[in-house]
Amino acid sequence: MKTILNLIKKDYILFWHDKPAVSLTFLVPIILIYIFGSIFSGGGSPQGIRMAFINNSNASVAKKIETALDTSSSFKIIKSYINDKGKEVKFDTNSVKDFIRRGNASAALIIPEDAYTDTSTSLRLKFYYDPKNAIEMQMIQGLLQQTIMAEIPSVFTASMQRKAESYLGMEKGSSFNRQIASVISKYYNVDTSVILHGMKYSFSDSVGSDSSRKAGNFFSNILQMDKEQLVGANVTSPDATRSVGGWAVMFLLFTITGASTSLFDESKSGVILRILSSPISRVQILWSKYLYNISLGCIQLFVLFFMGYLLFNINIFSNFLNLVLMIIAASAASTAFGMLLAAFCKTAAQASGLGTFLILTMSAVGGAWFPTFILPPFIQIISKLTIVYWAVDGFLKVLWNGYGFMDILPYLGVLIAIAVVVNLVSLWKFKRGTIL
Amino acid sequence: MISIKNITKKFPTITALDNISLDINEKELFGLLGPNGAGKSTLMNLLVGYVNADEGEILIDGERISTDNLDIRRKIGLVPQTLALYDDLSAQDNLEIFGSFFNLKKSALKYVVAEKLNMVQLYDRKKDKVKTFSGGMKRRLNLAASLLHDPQIILCDEPTVGVDPQSRNAIFEYLIKLNEQGKTIIYTTHYMEEAERLCSRIAIIDFGKIISTGVIETLLESLPYSQTILINKNHSTEKKTELFQKFGELINEQDKYELKPTNKLKLSEFFASMEENGINYESIEIKKPSLEALFLHLTGRRLRD
Numbered sequence: 168m169k170t171i172l173n174l175i176k177k178d179y180i181l182f183w184h185d186k187p188a189v190s191l192t193f194l195v196p197i198i199l200i201y202i203f204g205s206i207f208s209g210g211g212s213p214q215g216i217r218m219a220f221i222n223n224s225n226a227s228v229a230k231k232i233e234t235a236l237d238t239s240s241s242f243k244i245i246k247s248y249i250n251d252k253g254k255e256v257k258f259d260t261n262s263v264k265d266f267i268r269r270g271n272a273s274a275a276l277i278i279p280e281d282a283y284t285d286t287s288t289s290l291r292l293k294f295y296y297d298p299k300n301a302i303e304m305q306m307i308q309g310l311l312q313q314t315i316m317a318e319i320p321s322v323f324t325a326s327m328q329r330k331a332e333s334y335l336g337m338e339k340g341s342s343f344n345r346q347i348a349s350v351i352s353k354y355y356n357v358d359t360s361v362i363l364h365g366m367k368y369s370f371s372d373s374v375g376s377d378s379s380r381k382a383g384n385f386f387s388n389i390l391q392m393d394k395e396q397l398v399g400a401n402v403t404s405p406d407a408t409r410s411v412g413g414w415a416v417m418f419l420l421f422t423i424t425g426a427s428t429s430l431f432d433e434s435k436s437g438v439i440l441r442i443l444s445s446p447i448s449r450v451q452i453l454w455s456k457y458l459y460n461i462s463l464g465c466i467q468l469f470v471l472f473f474m475g476y477l478l479f480n481i482n483i484f485s486n487f488l489n490l491v492l493m494i495i496a497a498s499a500a501s502t503a504f505g506m507l508l509a510a511f512c513k514t515a516a517q518a519s520g521l522g523t524f525l526i527l528t529m530s531a532v533g534g535a536w537f538p539t540f541i542l543p544p545f546i547q548i549i550s551k552l553t554i555v556y557w558a559v560d561g562f563l564k565v566l567w568n569g570y571g572f573m574d575i576l577p578y579l580g581v582l583i584a585i586a587v588v589v590n591l592v593s594l595w596k597f598k599r600g601t602i603l
Numbered sequence: 604m605i606s607i608k609n610i611t612k613k614f615p616t617i618t619a620l621d622n623i624s625l626d627i628n629e630k631e632l633f634g635l636l637g638p639n640g641a642g643k644s645t646l647m648n649l650l651v652g653y654v655n656a657d658e659g660e661i662l663i664d665g666e667r668i669s670t671d672n673l674d675i676r677r678k679i680g681l682v683p684q685t686l687a688l689y690d691d692l693s694a695q696d697n698l699e700i701f702g703s704f705f706n707l708k709k710s711a712l713k714y715v716v717a718e719k720l721n722m723v724q725l726y727d728r729k730k731d732k733v734k735t736f737s738g739g740m741k742r743r744l745n746l747a748a749s750l751l752h753d754p755q756i757i758l759c760d761e762p763t764v765g766v767d768p769q770s771r772n773a774i775f776e777y778l779i780k781l782n783e784q785g786k787t788i789i790y791t792t793h794y795m796e797e798a799e800r801l802c803s804r805i806a807i808i809d810f811g812k813i814i815s816t817g818v819i820e821t822l823l824e825s826l827p828y829s830q831t832i833l834i835n836k837n838h839s840t841e842k843k844t845e846l847f848q849k850f851g852e853l854i855n856e857q858d859k860y861e862l863k864p865t866n867k868l869k870l871s872e873f874f875a876s877m878e879e880n881g882i883n884y885e886s887i888e889i890k891k892p893s894l895e896a897l898f899l900h901l902t903g904r905r906l907r908d
Contacts, residue, residue: 435685436685436686436687436688437683437684437685437686437687438687438688438689440648440651440653440681440683440685440687441681441683441687441701441748441749442704443651443652443653444651444652444653444676444679444680444681444683444749445676445701445704445705445752446673446674446676446677446704446705447673447704448670448671448673449670
């Protein structure tokens with residue numbers, strides 16, 4: 168038994184000294200559990216989803232909906248935009264549509280002037296949307312329905328009262344209510360005024376109960392929501408188009424990290440020494456590695472997108488030039504990431520472990536697996552610091568929105584800036600390191 | 604001619620080379636002898652321009668070697684201590700890749716690759732992946748990969764580590780042949796017998812310092828004795844160690860004693876004493892002193908300590 172214990176102890180000592188293995192065993196799963204936990208547990212429900220909003224109605228119910236949206240933590244309601252002259256301007260229908268088309272928000276809710284004037288229906292709303300993220304759109308619609316429905320019972324009561332008043336006249340309607348209240352008062356020995364108050368608020372008080380949910384289904388029939396998809400209506404394969412960029416970028420990072428850390432193998436085997444004993448400089452080796460990795464990344468991404476075209480009919484050719492630019496920028500930034508790992512790590516195992524940890528974390532928070540809006544707010548800030556975020560969103564803008572060069576310039580700029588800055592840091596470190 | 608002048612190279616925790624100076628002649632097969640960690644590989648790295656010295660300079664035909672002087676590397680072929688090959692590629696692919704670094708034309712490269720594969724007797728295995736080769740075959744290919752550009756100077760950094768005797772002999776033969784063809788060869792090793800067999804002149808290096816340089820025979824003459832006496836261990840000799848120590852320093856080896864006699868020793872007196880004490884002549888062998896003995900004499904330590 169002692170022998171077995173000694174053997175177990177030996178394995179634990181070896182494991183503990185293998186830092187990549189320790190990190191992959193504990194650190195990576197802990198971080199991923201935290202991220203997924205934040206998303207799927209109650210405490211991590213989406214916060215601050217950007218939604219444009221116009222209220223053109225004077226009806227009190229419209230004001231109630233506006234207040235409910237304003238006070239909801241799920242939404243960040245945007246009612247104005249900054250125009251070309253740098254001036255803040257309230258949305259109108261055209262500008263709000265443009266706002267959505269530009270990807271500044273995924274949805275807009277409009278309460279038109281006549282939302283509550285037509286007595287034949289309860290409430291008419293307009294909803295403009297860009298379903299670039301299927302999950303996001305489902306959540307927006309769900310949350311929006313929940314928020315409006317909370318106000319619907321009072322709308323319904325008011326509508327019924329309005330109908331009764333219009334049919335019976337104001338005096339007869341009130342008399343009918345008083346008579347009913349009087350009968351109930353007689354049999355149950357309750358004050359008439361209390362019953363009248365109860366009749367007035369019965370619907371709104373029951374929100375959240377079973378009966379209110381049943382009522383909700385009924386009320387949804389009387390809520391008229393005119394929906395208009397502003398972006399991506401012509402996308403041939405929406406689900407595949409949405410997801411191809413994220414997965415492609417994640418595997419790009421794995422490929423490039425592997426290729427970059429091959430420097431360790433070449434150094435360990437003495438091949439680097441052999442290469443440097445020929446008329447080749449260190450800078451040339453680094454340039455060759457860098458260009459090789461970029462070209463490999465470009466080939467990989469192109470093949471993945473082309474397979475998307477073959478298998479799912481993803482339209483990659485209608486905006487091909489911009490897709491190519493995004494592919495190059497994403498490959499350059501990913502290569503910089505791989506070279507940074509190679510520069511700062513001491514062994515291939517260390518680079519591989521740290522690389523896996525960072526790639527999985529960046530993919531989770533950067534939007535490769537699910538849209539970033541469902542992450543806690545502080546992680547959403549972190550996500551903007553990742554290559555994955557800018558690459559995934561950039562590909563979506565090209566393939567989903569069909570953006571032109573000027574529109575994707577910010578994405579290209581950020582990715583190239585990451586590539587340049589990170590490479591300068593790597594170069595500085597390579598000069599002080601031992602790998603070359 | 605290679606001229607190493609007052610070279611010092613320091614690493615964060617160690618001074619690998621401490622004010623070393625050496626001159627190596629053209630067409631010479633020069634041995635650099637020393638234990639592991641003595642500074643041999645660091646000197647090789649400096650000679651090939653892989654790293655720069657902290658102090659001093661190295662000149663090849665008057666031209667200074669540095670990490671920035673790429674052209675001079677065309678004159679040098681480094682045979683690294685490690686097997687600097689791509690295991691997953693074939694022997695031919697490896698040589699074609701390494702040859703391409705010298706910008707050889709495609710036809711010339713094909714020719715020279717075939718020639719070198721023939722030289723190291725691997726032409727028949729040219730399409731086989733290196734990972735299927737034995738240690739000796741890999742060592743031979745490692746040598747061939749360093750000769751593709753026909754260098755004037757060949758730096759061999761312990762090129763026979765972990766090699767079977769047959770491949771070791773083959774490598775020796777290639778090197779002797781190359782030297783005969785006019786190549787200058789610097790050969791580092793911690794095997795005395797290799798240096799004795801190959802090199803006309805050697806430098807002994809220890810703790811980053813050259814402790815002796817010269818022609819092997821001349822260096823051996825500097826020893827205070829001209830012969831070493833080997834005494835086989837057996838039941839009669841093992842009881843007489845005190846007797847042997849009267850004639851010099853006695854080193855206890857695994858299966859024999861090595862006696863390094865004092866200056867005054869006369870062999871006739873030694874043998875007479877052995878006869879008196881009943882020790883058979885067959886247990887005794889007289890040899891010339893080795894470089895191992897020289898290293899021990901110079902450093903007070905065995906080479907492989």
